[in-house]
Every structure is written in structure tokens, then in C-alpha cells.
Amino acid sequence: MKIRDIRVNVTCPGRNFITLKITTDDGVYGLGDATLNGRELAVVSYLQDHVAPCLIGRDAHQIEDIWQYLYRGAYWRRGPVTMTAIAAVDMALWDIKAKVAGLPLYQLLGGRCREGVMVYGHANGGTVDETLGEMEKYMGLGYKAIRLQTGVPGMKSTYGVSKDKMYYEPADADLPTENVWSTEKYLDSVPKLFEKARAKFGFDHHLLHDVHHRLTPIEAARLGKSLEPYRLFWLEDAVVADNPESFRLIRQHTTTPLAVGEVFNSIHDCRQLMQEQLIDYIRCTIVHAGGISHMRRIASLADLYNIRTGSHGATDLSPVSMAAALHFDLSIPNFGIQEYMRHTAETDAVFPHTYSFKDGYLHPGEGPGLGVDLDEALAEKYPYKRAYLPVNRLQDGTLYNW
């Protein structure tokens, strides 16, 4: 079954998505997400100019060989652009294989290990009370796990607090928006949020929080310690993970579980954190970490160290990624939780899919393949629109982590 055609679709139904479509000489096609938020066209070029010419005529069934060919064959290993491009090819080939087998993808990955995929939703608001009102809505929808983010008094904006209540889209401008950040104000506000949430709603729901890489190790240690009475499911991206040793310092001070990895793209980014048991959840995601094939290796390594998965699932990961994540999540023994940020109705219409939400769990559906399609005629109505993530500056103007 030879690869006959490779196309890269670029569409913007409210936000940009890049989708790879691989078609075989039998007419079977598979889809792969290739969206890298704010740097989309770099991956388009990588796929069109450098990957597609090498794949025409290859056997679509040889997923592992093609993965190795693209990874080792490029000579230049790793990196978000390369690993996103490889991920898209890998996803599309798994989709094809499962369609040919006539099975939902999770069956080819070893079958289901659980009934459904527990997901977390995103309650947020400008004030603590507004955030708790949102949390109540998520509880009403059946969510078992909810991420809480709230506005910081004295700061105009912060990560995770949306303008639109239903959807959160941080890539909001033609040039990066500039935000102002104060660690001191933030550190004062977060424990108050969780104290109030537990006092009001008790301990029946899992609660999560994303620091979005904004603390130093000792600040993160202080935050983790101050949140211990509220028993978080996890504290995410407490520090930038470029230096894995930062996590050792946090670990020495707190039992709050730690999650990291949404910007990782390789098992080598995870290795030390796992082998030294410095984290509890690994957040790498199929689209940015080399596809289903590479994520399986990452999850297997994590399992050796009692680390569970909690894959990134923000709106910049398309429904193709979400579907792939659900099949993967269902099939691995050490699944923890899956992030689920709702897409808009426009996005869902461009990517018709079989996955569905019920009582806090997502289910991939039982059709063959990934269970997601691309409406190309509709996609064409939404041309690419340049959009950047914001940047952060400290109050004195120093550029900081967003």
C-alpha cells in the first residue's frame, strides 16, 4: 500500500490549524495534526518542502521505519518544528492502518485499558468568586477534574483567564500582545482561590492549576507548600523545565504533585525528570512530541517511575490531535488525565469527529481509524490569519516568561 499523495491543509476557523492528509494508492487517507501555535507556517514548509518528497511511493504500513527515516534521516534531531512534522506523518499513518484494519485506533495500540478518558475542564474568571461560579458550571456538566485560574488583583491580565467564558484563545493578535507580570501579586492570590474553592465545594473534585512557567524554583516550592492543604491533583509548569534540576529543589519542599512537559518534544526532555522521580505527571502531547509512536515510548519510560500521563489538550491542538490522544490515553496502563479545552462550533464543523463527552469522560467512538475527518470545502472558507501568543514583561519592562 504505497503513499500516493501528501497535502498540507491550512485553515483558520477562529484559529489556525495545519492538517496533513496522506492518501495511499488504494485511495485510503489518514489525517495528522501539524499545528504549532504561532509558528504554523514553519511546519507547513517543513512538510511540503522537505518531508513530502521523501514519502511518495513508500509503504504506508511501515510506520516505525518511516518514523526512523524522518528522525535519523534528517540528521538534525528533535526540536518543535521537526517533531511536530514527524508527529503529523505518524498520526496520519496510524489513521490509515486502523482504517485498513477496520478498527478504532486504540484496538491496534493494545485495546482499551479503561472505560473512558477522564478529562479536566477550565474554570476561570477575573475574580475568585467569578472563577468559583464557573467551577460550579463545570461540576454541573459532570466534570470530575477542573483547572482553576483567576485574575490577579492589581494586574490587567494573566495566563488562563479568558475574555470569552466558553472558549480560551491566547493567540489573540497579529503581533504579540505585551502583558505585565508580578510574581509577588500572583503568589498572594493563588492560595486564596483554592482555600475558597475547597471551603465552598469540598474535596470531591480534582483541582488543578497552571503556573505557566512563571516562578523560580524556590518560589514554586513556596507555592506548592502553601497549596498542600487543598490537595491539588497537580501544579503545572511551576518553573521552566530547561534545567530539570530545578524540580529537585521544588520536590525537597512540597508534596503537591508536579506536572510538566507541554513544550517538550522528545523523550530526552523527559528522561532526567523521570529517572530522578522529580515529577508526577508528564504533559507531552502527540502533536508536538513525535506522534503516537514516540508518545508510547515516553509513556513506557514514565511507567517505570510511577509517573502518569496528562497530555496537553489546549485549543491550539486540533480535533485530529484530540482524537489521537483519546485512542492513546485509552490504551496505555499509566494514563492519568487528559486536558480538554473545548473547540468552537466553527472548528468542530471543519473537523467532524466521533469523540464525545459524557460525565467527565471523553470517548473516541468505535469507527475505524482516528474517527475524525476534514471538511476541505469548508476549511477553504477560513484562510490563514497570522496570530501570536502574548509575551510577558516584569513591571520594570524586563522581558519574562509568558
Ligand code: KDG
Ligand atoms: O499554545 C500555547 C497553549 O497551548 C498553552 O498556553 C496552553 O498552557 C496551556 C495549557 O495548559 O493548556
Ligand code: MG
Ligand atoms: Mg499549560
